[in-house]
Amino acid sequence: MFLAMRExxxxxxxxxxxxxxxxxxxxxxxxxxGLSSGLVEDGVSGLKQLPVDGFAFEEExxxxxxxxxxxxxEEQLQEWRDQPEVAEAxxxxxxxxxxxxxxxxxxxxxxxxxEEGSFLEPAVHEGEGLGRQDGLVVSxxxxxxxxxVGDVLTVDRLGAELxxxxxxxxxxxxxxxxxxxxxxxxxxxxxxxVSTGQEADPAVYTxxxxxxxxxxxxxxxxxxxxxxxxxxxxxxxxxxxxxSPGYSAETSTLDLIKAFLxxxxxxxxxxxxxxxxxxRKHELAVLRAMGASxxxxxxxxxxxxxxxxxxxxAIGLGxxxxxxSLITGSGVPFLLEGAxxxxxxxxxxxxxxxxxxxxxxxxxxxxxxxxxxxxx
Amino acid sequence: xxxxxxxxxxxxxxxxxxLLLEGVTLRLGDGDTTVTALDEVSIAVRPxxxxxxxxxxxxxxxxxxxxxxxxxVPDSGTVRADxxxxxxxxxxxxxxxxxxxxxxxxxxxxxxxALTATDxxxxxxxxxxxxxxxxxxxxxxxxxxxxxxxxxxxxxxxxERQRVGIARALMGRPAVLLVDEPTAALDRARSHEIVRLLAxxxxxxxxxxxxxxHDHDVLEYCDRTVRMTDGRLSE
Numbered sequence: 063m064f065l066a067m068r069e070x071x072x073x074x075x076x077x078x079x080x081x082x083x084x085x086x087x088x089x090x091x092x093x094x095x096g097l098s099s100g101l102v103e104d105g106v107s108g109l110k111q112l113p114v115d116g117f118a119f120e121e122e123x124x125x126x127x128x129x130x131x132x133x134x135x136e137e138q139l140q141e142w143r144d145q146p147e148v149a150e151a152x153x154x155x156x157x158x159x160x161x162x163x164x165x166x167x168x169x170x171x172x173x174x175x176x177e178e179g180s181f182l183e184p185a186v187h188e189g190e191g192l193g194r195q196d197g198l199v200v201s202x203x204x205x206x207x208x209x210x211v212g213d214v215l216t217v218d219r220l221g222a223e224l225x226x227x228x229x230x231x232x233x234x235x236x237x238x239x240x241x242x243x244x245x246x247x248x249x250x251x252x253x254x255x256v257s258t259g260q261e262a263d264p265a266v267y268t269x270x271x272x273x274x275x276x277x278x279x280x281x282x283x284x285x286x287x288x289x290x291x292x293x294x295x296x297x298x299x300x301x302x303x304x305x306s307p308g309y310s311a312e313t314s315t316l317d318l319i320k321a322f323l324x325x326x327x328x329x330x331x332x333x334x335x336x337x338x339x340x341x342r343k344h345e346l347a348v349l350r351a352m353g354a355s356x357x358x359x360x361x362x363x364x365x366x367x368x369x370x371x372x373x374x375x376a377i378g379l380g381x382x383x384x385x386x387s388l389i390t391g392s393g394v395p396f397l398l399e400g401a402x403x404x405x406x407x408x409x410x411x412x413x414x415x416x417x418x419x420x421x422x423x424x425x426x427x428x429x430x431x432x433x434x435x436x437x438x
Numbered sequence: 439x440x441x442x443x444x445x446x447x448x449x450x451x452x453x454x455x456x457l458l459l460e461g462v463t464l465r466l467g468d469g470d471t472t473v474t475a476l477d478e479v480s481i482a483v484r485p486x487x488x489x490x491x492x493x494x495x496x497x498x499x500x501x502x503x504x505x506x507x508x509x510x511v512p513d514s515g516t517v518r519a520d521x522x523x524x525x526x527x528x529x530x531x532x533x534x535x536x537x538x539x540x541x542x543x544x545x546x547x548x549x550x551x552a553l554t555a556t557d558x559x560x561x562x563x564x565x566x567x568x569x570x571x572x573x574x575x576x577x578x579x580x581x582x583x584x585x586x587x588x589x590x591x592x593x594x595x596x597x598e599r600q601r602v603g604i605a606r607a608l609m610g611r612p613a614v615l616l617v618d619e620p621t622a623a624l625d626r627a628r629s630h631e632i633v634r635l636l637a638x639x640x641x642x643x644x645x646x647x648x649x650x651x652h653d654h655d656v657l658e659y660c661d662r663t664v665r666m667t668d669g670r671l672s673e
Contacts, residue, residue: 064557064560064561064564065550065552065553065561065564068552068553068557069552071552072551072552072553072590073552344548345548345550345551348542348544348548348550349550349565350533351507351509351536351542351544352536352537352542352562352565352567353533353534353535353536353537353538353540353565353566353567354533354537354565355530355533355534355566358565358566430509430533430536431504431509431510433542433544433548434500434503434504434509434544434545434618435500435544435545435546435618435619435622
């Protein structure tokens with residue numbers, strides 16, 4: 063690193079330009095990572111926080127529309143309950159509705175219908191839990207949006223009136239919409255489009271969107287066995303995230319942008335070190351004539367690349383985290399997750415090193431003979 | 439084995455320090471376009487001796503340096519430097535040999551642009567050529583660069599760069615010093631200074647120095663001059 067560090071200082075403006083590009087890419091990576099985590103959180107945080115290992119949907123449901131199209135009944139629930147590795151199984155209803163509070167606050171809700179007393183019932187942070195038939199327990203994010211405990215929400219078109227009895231501690235969202243828990247029976251009525259006060263067809267009260275599954279501690283759900291017994295299509299919890307509206311489109315778009323940024327940063331570093339190595343070809347030939355080993359020159363070059371990458375990424379990380387903390391809480395779905403940000407930065411450094419490696423490996427083909435002037 | 443190379447008066451013995459080339463032939467190119475760059479060349483340079491190799495362009499002077507400096511492997515003949523046969527060595531072993539036994543002085547110095555004069559010499563220690571911080575100071579003083587030790591190449595004149603190049607080549611006490619057209623980029627007065635310095639350092643360091651040059655003006659400082667024509671060597 064003797065030569066590498068002195069070259070970094072000597073050619074600081076050139077290295078600075080390249081480092082600036084890497085730093086900006088790192089800023090962008092941090093922001094994208096935050097946006098990506100934020101969108102995921104906005105899309106599926108309601109699902110993530112369920113004490114569930116998997117869901118069983120109606121057979122032949124497409125994953126993308128499983129929560130909106132699937133319909134299961136109590137027989138299928140019973141089959142799943144009989145599976146030996148399944149500790150708990152319960153009907154779960156999921157329905158997106160538009161509603162309006164009595165203060166005239168419009169709000170979109172993901173209604174999660176769960177049976178009172180089942181393992182799906184949420185822990186309430188404020189107010190009361192599920193109890194009364196028209197009682198709603200809403201996500202903290204709905205409270206932030208202007209819904210308070212005690213408000214009465216009217217579901218558009220149906221006219222069903224629901225009273226907010228409690229609020230959850232954290233953000234629970236599904237498909238960028240606030241989650242509201244309600245008793246399964248009420249959910250079934252809303253799902254069937256039954257007006258308030260009317261008694262519905264008994265068949266209505268046997269159906270829900272999916273069977274929520276919880277495995278015995280230390281065991282995994284045997285999806286194929288359960289599916290063939292119950293005639294369902296079951297997925298582990300993570301597999302159901304793709305069913306959240308827009309989830310796949312958002313994550314794949316952001317992942318594509320990230321993949322391009324990784325490739326760009328590797329190419330920028332590779333291109334820089336290619337030009338740098340070619341520029342120093344004569345100096346490298348002189349060093350080789352004086353007996354420098356290929357290993358020494360490669361180590362020196364990679365060390366140089368590592369220093370510039372780590373410094374640039376650290377600056378980019380700092381700026382990105384600073385900008386990110388300004389964005390957080392501004393309404394944009396943004397969440398800085400340590401692990402995701404660290405992965406992005408480490409990947410930038412590793413790919414940058416690979417780019418540099420591809421360029422620096424050229425030193426092995428530099429002929430020390432070219433150090434002699436006059437060329438034979 | 440005792441041989442007398444290039445009608446040298448004193449014989450050189452196997453195992454001696456210094457440089458010895460025996461019947462070295464080097465062909466360049468391939469197939470039909472082969473050129474014999476070195477044709478049965480034999481030469482001996484003893485420690486403390488400065489030998490000049492003169493001749494027209496394309497006569498094979500640089501090939502001679504390349505073979506003597508273990509940069510190129512000859513097609514036949516043997517090359518001994520510092521008492522060791524270097525003809526059979528692998529690429530890696532030749533790099534190591536250059537590091538440990540051979541010093542190069544290039545045209546116009548060929549210093550590393552990012553390094554000060556001091557660091558040019560310290561770099562040699564980092565490459566594994568040996569030498570201490572005391573050697574760095576001593577050598578820079580010897581070549582008259584003690585007061586410009588912290589300057590980078592772009593802050594030095596051509597002659598000063600060449601002085602640093604000479605000091606650099608002597609780091610780690612090489613047995614053989616190979617000098618490639620040291621005065622190519624210098625004016626007359628500077629050329630005399632540099633070759634005089636090379637002659638001094640050759641004596642002081644007891645190194646076997648072979649210098650390739652076009653410059654007939656500076657031959658007065660050399661112990662011996664050999665002429666290269668079409669790959670052959672003559673006194």
